[in-house]
Amino acid sequence: MEIELPNLLKQMYVSGFVIDRKQNRRKATDSTISEAEAKMLMKIVTDCAAVTTLETGLAFGASALAVCKAKEKMNSKETVHYGVDPNQRDYFEEAALVSLEKEGLINQFKLLEGPSHLVISDLIKSNVKLDFAFIDGWHTFDYTLIDFFLVDKLLRPGGFIAFHDMQALSKQKVLKFILTHRKYQVEKKYAVRGNEPRLSTIKFFLWRLIVSPRLLFSWFHWNYQFYNSSGLIVLRKQQDFEPNFDFYKAF
Numbered sequence: 001m002e003i004e005l006p007n008l009l010k011q012m013y014v015s016g017f018v019i020d021r022k023q024n025r026r027k028a029t030d031s032t033i034s035e036a037e038a039k040m041l042m043k044i045v046t047d048c049a050a051v052t053t054l055e056t057g058l059a060f061g062a063s064a065l066a067v068c069k070a071k072e073k074m075n076s077k078e079t080v081h082y083g084v085d086p087n088q089r090d091y092f093e094e095a096a097l098v099s100l101e102k103e104g105l106i107n108q109f110k111l112l113e114g115p116s117h118l119v120i121s122d123l124i125k126s127n128v129k130l131d132f133a134f135i136d137g138w139h140t141f142d143y144t145l146i147d148f149f150l151v152d153k154l155l156r157p158g159g160f161i162a163f164h165d166m167q168a169l170s171k172q173k174v175l176k177f178i179l180t181h182r183k184y185q186v187e188k189k190y191a192v193r194g195n196e197p198r199l200s201t202i203k204f205f206l207w208r209l210i211v212s213p214r215l216l217f218s219w220f221h222w223n224y225q226f227y228n229s230s231g232l233i234v235l236r237k238q239q240d241f242e243p244n245f246d247f248y249k250a251f
Contacts, residue, residue, distance in 0.1 A: 003042050005035070006069045006103045009062060018060050020093035028095075032062040033136070033164060036192045037232045044160055044190055044234060045070035045132055051079050052130050054123075054154070056116050056137035056147045057164075058085035061096025063134055068105040084112045084119055084137065116143070120150040130154045133161045141170040148174060152182060157239050160187070166231040167208055172220040175233065176251040183238040192230035204229045 005013075012018050016029040033041070045053065045067055051074065053067050064083050071079050088096060088111060100106040112119040116137055133151045137143060148161070155161060161184070163171055178184050196204075205226050208215055215221045224233065 003046060003070055005038060005042075006065045006099075006105070008099045008103055009038060009065045009069075012060075012062065018095050018099060020095040021098055022093050024093065026060065026093070026095055028060040028062070031059050033066075033232070034192075034230065037164070037230055038062060038066040040190055040192050040232060040234075041066045041134065041162065042070040044162065048131055048158075048160055049074065050131035050160075051076050052082075052128065053080075053132045053134075054082040054084065054120075054130055054151065055134040056084040056120075056151075057135075058083040058088050058096045058111070059092060059136075061099045063136065063164075064096055064109065065099055065103060065105065067132075067134070068100065068108055069103070071108060072105065079108045081109050082112050082123065083109060084114075084116050086113065086115050088113065116147050116150060120147075120154070124150065124153050128154055129156045131156065131159050133159075134164070135161065136164040139165055139168050139170055141173050144171050144174045145177065148178060152237070155237050157237055159237050160234055161237065162190075162232060162234045164232055166220060166233050167212075167215070167225060168231075169212070169214060169218065172218060173251070175220065178235065180249045180251045181243060181247070183241040184235040185238060187234045187236050190232075190234035191224070191228055192232050193228055196229060201227070201229050 012028055013035045016027060017025045018028045020026050041063060055063055058064055068081050088094060100109050133155055135147045137147050
C-alpha cells in the first residue's frame with residue numbers, strides 16, 4: 001500500500017512554496033525533488049524497513065519529509081534520519097526544520113550542521129550503520145564522490161543509496177567509479193517513470209542534449225534518461241569492499 005505524502009509536502013507541490021522560520025514564503029520547486037521522486041523515496045524506505053537513514057543536501061526539506069513520513073509507523077525507538085546541510089540555519093532559514101516540526105516528524109530527525117566531509121566522519125567514529133542514504137548535496141564530482149565515500153563506510157551490506165540530479169555529468173562520473181571500484185548494483189525497479197506522456201519525455205531528453213551537447217556521449221543519458229525524465233537512480237550495496245592499495249580501473 002502506498003504511503004500518503006505529508007500534507008505540507010503536498011501543499012508545496014501545489015503552490016511551489018514553503019514557509020521558513022521568519023514566516024517568509026520561499027520558492028522551493030527549483031531546489032527539490034519531484035512528487036514522483038518523493039513517493040519513490042518513501043517506497044524504498046518502506047520496502048527495506050529503513051530505521052537509520054541519512055541525506056546530504058537538506059535544503060527545503062522535501063526529501064526529509066518523505067523519508068521521515070515513511071518511517072513514522074515503524075515499531076522502533078531507534079528510528080533516526082540524519083540531514084547534512086551547512087546552510088539550513090542561514091540561507092534556508094530553517095525551512096526544512098519548520099516543516100518537520102509542523103508535520104510532527106522532528107523527533108526522529110537530527111541536523112548535522114556543516115559540510116559532509118566534516119560532520120559525517122563523526123557518525124563513522126560512533127559506528128553508526130545506515131539502511132538508506134540519499135545523496136543530493138553539492139553536485140560537483142569531488143563533493144559527490146566524498147559524500148559517497150563517507151556514506152559507503154556507514155551503509156550496511158544490503159542497504160540502499162539514491163542519487164539525485166543524475167543528468168549532471170559530474171554525478172555520472174561518480175556512478176562509474178562506484179560500479180568499477182565498489183560492490184554495488186543499480187536497482188532498476190526503483191526507476192522513476194513519472195506520469196508524463198512518452199513524447200514529453202523524449203522532448204525533455206532532446207532539450208537536455210541542446211543545453212548540454214556533451215550528453216550526446218553520455219552512456220547514462222542514453223541508458224536511463226531516454227525512458228525517464230527523472231534524475232534519480234538507486235543502488236544496492238552488495239557487500240563491504242575495499243580494493244587493494246594499488247587497484248585502479250578506468251572509469
